[in-house]
Structures are given as structure tokens and as C-alpha cells.
Amino acid sequence: MKKITKITIFLIFCIITFIFLNFYNYIDDIKLPGYNKALVIEKWDKKHNKEEINRLLVKLSTEHNISMIRVNGNYDDNGKTKYLSQYNLNEKLNFNEKAFNRNKKYQIIKPDNKILGKLNLVGTTFFIKENPKSDFYETLEEKGLTTKDYEFPLHLIILEYISTHQLPSTFIILLVIIFIAILYDQLASVKEMSIKRIHGFTSAKIIALQLLKITKIFVSHFIIITLIVTIGLYLYNQLAQIRYIFWSYLICVVIFYIILIMVSLMSYWLVSKQTFNIQKYIKFEGVGNRFQYLPNIIKLIVTLTLLNVISISIHNYIEAIDIVNSEKHWFKNKDLYIAELTTNEIETSKKQFKYSDQEVINLLNKIPEKNWMLTFHRHYNWKQSGEKYDLDNAIYVNKTFIDRNKINIENKESVDFSKITALIPDKGFSKENINKIKKDLQEEIEFYDEIEKVPNKERYLDIKVHKIKNNYNLFNYSTGVYSKEVISYNPVIIILPKGYYPISFYSSVTSQGLLLFNDYDLIKSKLDHNKFDSEIQGLTNAYSSVLTEYNKIKRNLFVSVTTSILGIIILISVYLFTINIYCDREKKVIFVRTIHGDSFFKKHISFVINSLLSTFIALFIVNFFDIVEISFKLMISIILFELLSVMIFINRYEYHLLKDARRGETQ
16 A cells, blocks of 8 residues: 555544544533433422422432432532532442543532532433433422433534534545545556456455455554553543543544445445556556546535635634633633523513522622622624714723723713713714713613612613723623623723612623622622522633633634645645546657647646636635635636646656656656
8 A cells, every 4th residue: 555545544543533532522521421311400499499409309319219410510610620419329429430631520429518509400410320200200390390301312412513613624624535545545556456357356356455455554553543542641631431432432433444445445446447457557558537527526525625614714713813812801800700690491570580680689789899890781893883882882880890990081080970870982972972872871771660660760860971081992801602802992881880770680791791700709608608599609710711712712723724734735635636647648648749849738728627627616616605705816816826736747747758758668
């Protein structure tokens, strides 16, 4: 087998292994090793407190003899620790596995541990080996607890992982690379296979020998890569969950082997007819016409896939730049925490709104205002929509935000922080904007008042306005899905006084991560002492949540950029492959026309047109379906680049052809 084919298979094997390990890390985050079924609490009637529900679950699990392991993340360390608790008191939890990610760990606790009373109940997962009987669920429903059985179908998890990490293009590129590498090896072996036919070898025997070559290469690569992975995992996490990893990896490897075999069979089928024509190689006529259009079809597929991957890479790169910018700002604000609200049923009634809101408000009333900061905004995209000086491009804040960000207010000493105050940038400070902002704020207050009476409404309707210096790059403290949009361009700032608590406003702001706290110990003690955990389950460091998003984008960018590089390499390989097939087939014609002095285009015009046609089709499809925005200049540049590449490669071939002729090596 050709060295280039061996190296290609080895490199792709390494890439597949890397993707597998990343996938295992992904699946380890969502399930427990050895458990493929779960019971998830969806709703909880808060007439029964957490302790009562917890005791009920322990009792039912024990009575029904169900191995039921509760799993919760620890919010004190941003979910790095997973608490595991066996609710069946007749069983001892023999769980000796370590977390695959060395930065995470499992901690086994008893079901009566006070920690569980502080953790979220709705959304909690209980991993089980088998589904309970119907009376188990009936008892839970009587206590106002709604649960859902959940399984972890591997195929759906794989599809979700592929979609999340944008891998379809990567797999297409890898598949094309394997196909070309093996097809190249098969073409290089045509003469050898033809001679075997003369010696009486059947097609089945020739196929078997070709597959044996692939199998030997595969086994040797598998042994080498397995040793490398084993050493790497030992250094990374002391071989945590190695038995699960090994069997899962074995399945992955078998699938890869099957793909190699299928590609080998397809490649053999494409070249098989050539092995009946040994006279071609005696007469130096080269490979037949059946491969004339195959390279261009491959080139079309690779070009389309590559352009799509480049589009994804550009998107990931832009996101990464935004996240880096966000991370720089958040690095200076490591002391801020997000309150995690308990997930519960969709709240639609006024009573439910009030209950959720009141817990947050109670917490705010228990702590000094300097220890919490409001930063609500509507994520206005000023890059797309332009400058705006109204409530669309406004940040709702409290006094803490003003002090922390050193907002420069004209006549700051005259600001009454007990009233709603609009701070308008100097650039947008006009009578028209002032009147519009006042009117819109008053309409908002009236809207909330219709749902639930706003105390001291008349006081809040008296909107005050002040001018501030322009803030063209104001950090707005966005997290989560909006962590890329942390800069507001010269926004209007609305100061809300302490005591103005419109219904559902603060719970909504908290759920969006736009109500931030400092002094972790103080806030945590208030949560525990005042039992606010029925609605507020813990605190998460805002910087760490942004860092998690940043690391995810970096991984996606690494995969897409690596795929782009592979795609460019394979596209160049396809050019060479196409030209080799063409030159091998037309060797005599090219030689005769060259010695007669024909011009390049007179000799190769039909090949050049066929080659450029596939690129034209790919660019047309890309433009038509808006896969990538390609300007006319870029399109012409791509065409000229291909034309220049073809001319260089063919001229190089002709040079060696004439050189061999002078030595008497060309017939």
C-alpha cells in the first residue's frame, strides 16, 4: 500500500479518535455511567415542602426496591461537583467511577443530607435501572409531583452532538479524503491486479487480498492509537471510566473499519474493469475513460463542503472574537454572581407571577443595595439597526450600576434616586427624545399597574431626565446566549429606585442573568437563613458561565478550522488527482501535440473547460442558496487560481514527459 494512503488513514483515525473522546466528555455531562434510564421531576406542588417530597421518594424507592440515584450539580462550585445519592435504603451505592473530565468530580451523599434540601427539586434527575410500576407514579401524583420517564437513546445523543458541534461538513471532508486516498492506492495497484488476473486470480480473490491489505493497516493503526490514547487518558484522568470508554471506542472503531471496507469495495468496483486490460499498460495507454468525470464530481462535492466549512469557521471566528471581548470585560468583574431560579411549571397566573417575584424581592430587601446590581436591557443590536435613543436601546439599572461603572452625570448631586430617572447621552439629548422616553416609561408603568397595582404610582410617573456623557462602549453584563453582546453603544440608562417592583419584572430579569450579586458569603447566608431556596436554588459565578461558553466556541472553531485546512489540502489533492488521470489517459496525444508546438489551450481546452465547469456549478449553488456570501471579485479570483493551478501542474507534467522522451523512456 502507498505510504501516502497509510499516513492518510492514520491521520483520519486520529481525528476520529479525538472526536470520539470529545463526544464521550459530552455524554458524561448528561448521564451517569452504566445508567441509561432516568426519572425527571417536571412539576412540584409547593403545598408540600422539599423535605416532605424527599422523604416520600426515599420511602417509595425503598418499598418498590428501585435502584434510584439522585444527581444534582453543586452550584457553589459552578456545577463542577455532581452529588449522587441512593434513595433505595436497601441498597448501598457502590459507585466507584470518577468523572471523565478531570476538572469535575462525583460526591456520594446520603438522601437525608441537608445539602439536598437546598438544591433544586424540579428538573432533578433520578437515574434508574428499570421503570417503576404504575402505583409508584400514582402516589407521586397524589402529592402533586409530576414526573417523566426519560431514556438516553444513543443515536439521538449522537445526532445532537453532531448538530451542536457542526460536524456534518467535517465528516463529509474526511469521507472524501478516505475515498481519494484508497482510490489512489487502487489505481496504483491496477497493473499488479491485472498481472494477477493473467495468473488465474479470480475477482473474489483479488478483492480479498485488497481487503487484507486494508485490514492489516487498520489493525496496526488501531494498536498504535489505542496505546497513545491509553497513555494520554492515564495522564489526563487516571483512566477514569476506562471500561465504558473502551467498549464505546471499540464500537466507534468497528464503524470506522466498516467504512474503510465499504470505500475499498467501491474503489475496487470503479477500477475493476481496468484490470482486464493489461495490454493498456504494455502499450502505455493508461487508465480508461470511465474516470474522466469522477474527479470533477469529487471536486464539486469537496468545493461545496469546503465553502460551507469556511462559512462555519468565519462564523465561529467572529463569535470567538466577540467572546474574547466579553471575557476581557468579565475578567474584571469576577466578583459578580447570577442567582439560579428554580425551574418550575410555566407561570401563567398572576398568583404564580407574584410568588416567584416575591422571593427575589424579599432577598433584595434583606441585603444592602450595594450588594446587588440591576442591568436589564433588550439586547439592542446597534451594529445592524444603528444609533437609537429610546427604550429599545436602554439599560434599566439601579444606583449600584451607576457607581460601579462611574457613569458621568451632569449635576449628579441633583439626581433623586427615589424616582425613576432617565439618563440620556449628550449625543441624543433632544426635546423629541426626552418626550418620547418619558411617554414610553409612563406607558410601561401603566401597563404593570393594570396587572397589579403599583404602590406610589404617581411618584414613579414623575420621570426625571438628566444628561450624561456619551458611552460608546458601555459594558452591559450580558451572560449565557447573549454573552457575545456585552457592549451597548451609547445607550439610554433608566435608573429604577429601590421599592419599585413591577410584577414579574425582577424574576424575569433574574432568569436572564441580568440581576447580579457580589459578596458571595453574604448572599448565600441570606438564602440559607431566610429559606429562599424554594425559588432561588443557588449562585453561579457569572465569569465562569461566560468562560464555559467561550471554551465551547473555541472547540467549535478548532474543529471547523482544522476541517477547512483538511479541505484545502484535499482540494489541491483533487486537482492533482484530476490532472494525473487526464494526463495518464491522454499521454500519447499530449506528447504528439507538444512536439508539434501546439499552444497550451489548443491541447487542453476541453479538459480546462470541464475542470472549471464543476467550480462554476459549486459557486453558483453556494450563491443561490446563500451558503457563503461571495463577491464577484472573489469568484473571479477562485476561477483564476484554479486555472493557474491547472496550467502549472500540466506544464510541469509536460516538462517531465519531454525530459523522459529525451532519455528514451516515453513511447
